[in-house]
Amino acid sequence: MEPFTTLNAVAAPLDIANIDTDRIIPARFLRQPRSAGYHHWLFHDLREKGGFVLDRPEFKAARILVAAENFGCGSSREGAVWALAGAGLRAWIAPSFGDIFFENSFKNGLLPVILAADKVARLRKLLADKPGSQVTIDLAAQTVAYPDGSLETFDVDPFRKECLLNGWDEIDLTLQHQKAITDYERRHTS
């Protein structure tokens, strides 16, 4: 997996709460194999209305999405994460995320960042006021640098952080516990 260290990129604001995985990519497109490229249908129904933020020229190069509460709620379909990643996005910032989507992001070497709602709202406003502005996420330092130069820090699970920084495959890590798993299986009844 590609390590995630520092990301300096255009960030796009998306001010809609409770964006569920069906809106990120409607389920009806997931009958396609992943090789078809799920990014073709990223935010499909929202985009059809026209004027969607990622379709505006200033945000074409966006690699960071700044969303609202409960982003990625709903289904466990990892297609939502793959659709975002396929479109070149690598990090998403929001006050809260759907739990399963949050986990799925890490598994794909992508970074979900939780900041307080007012801080995320301020960032969305900065990005809306100056479309095309860049944001820098430094995972090692756990900071987000806003376009106006201000700096916010965020929490990240140390285990997830290590995996991302090194691009580690989690299954390989877990298999180091092979003996513990086998021992557990011997003594466990269920």
Place this chain on the structure above:
Amino acid sequence: MSQTLYEKIWTAHEVASGPGGRSLLYVDRHLLHDGSFHAFEALRNAGRKVRRPDLCLATPGHYVPTRNRADHIADPMVRGKMEMLIENTGAAGIRHFGMDDARQGIVHVIGPEQGFTQPGVTLVCGDSHTSTHGALGAMAFGIGASEVAHVLATQTLWARRAKTLRINVSGSLAAGVHSKDVILAIIARISAAGGAGHALEYAGPAIRALSMEARLTICNMSIEAGARCGMIAPDDTTYQYLHGRPFAPKGADWDRALARWRQLPSDAAARFDREVDLDGNALVPMVTWGTSPEDALPVNAVVPEAKPDTLHYMGLRPGQPLEGLAVDRVFIGSCTNSRLEDLRIAAAVVKGRKAMIPAMVVPGSGLVKQAAEAEGLDRIFLEAGLEWLAPGCSMCVGMNGDLVDAGLRCASTSNRNFEGRQGKGARTHLMSPAMAAAAAVTGRITDVRRLLSH
């Protein structure tokens, strides 16, 4: 030390601990379905094997057709999904209930039905509604495709202990009020993100009084409150339900299991991180008006002020009464409400009446379908003009092509009213099977209690 049900199961499944307070948890049961192909592909690409095929159970639900089952599946994409599941489970030696097997169905219906789901186990599935299984006192949660691959390869999962939230529902439910109304009221109360980071435990007299099937409906929608996992302590209702099912322990094993299960309920002195109380006596039939399950209101309420986008999508204006709203389609089914009891409740409402609008009834499994037919429920639905179809997820998610057309309003017993969930532009109103049946025979959102009193 006093522990909650969740904490007891968690502690019993810790294999190792990792940095940042993570634990490597052992997974006792793994359900797979026709959407699990991504995980098998990832496993194959990495050259890994399935560690414990004996702990897996697979059945197709998401893509399966609900009509003309016997025919060749025309859509090559859908046919491919069925074939992939057969190949993947066959190669790994995983039990598979295929489309021609009476035991096929929605994973969250067949897990409990087969007795595969049991109190005290950890159970996962690559589907967010895995929270359903918590109704039997299991710790069950949905995972993504990468995590499915991880479980297949290692039979474990890294996880962080969730906070605990107990939801106490007091009193008893009035006639015409069902467990779907309870869970919609809970989500409306705590919000669609209210349970995030928490394991929910539903408790109190109104929950205790529920049948096993009604409890499954409650836990099913835990994820709609943002919680990956929702549980109900096992009790005699649970044990009576499980006894004699194919995967349930037998003979002396049953007695040993029962002794173990009786230790599971949260200790009287156990502390929860949060508690929420709800008055079961005050609950009435609920309906959603918006595009999040938290947008639920009593059927006699009016559409509230809301974001113009949402109101526009739903074709509603503030102040409009929910009751009386014309409906175009009815869907009775999904992992939330497709069990025998749900079908009995719906049949009791439509019996002797006629459907005013197209309505589908999709049982959750082949065995539910058989049982319903054995007691004549299919005849009641068909005579009332409803469609009686083959088991699967169907119009809850529309992956098999059972979709609602843009702009049409659907009374649905499913779990999500998200924009586009049942089809592009589809307007979903979530409700109980009783309420959906009432909508079918009146063509409108109707308080089912009006039909019961006649």
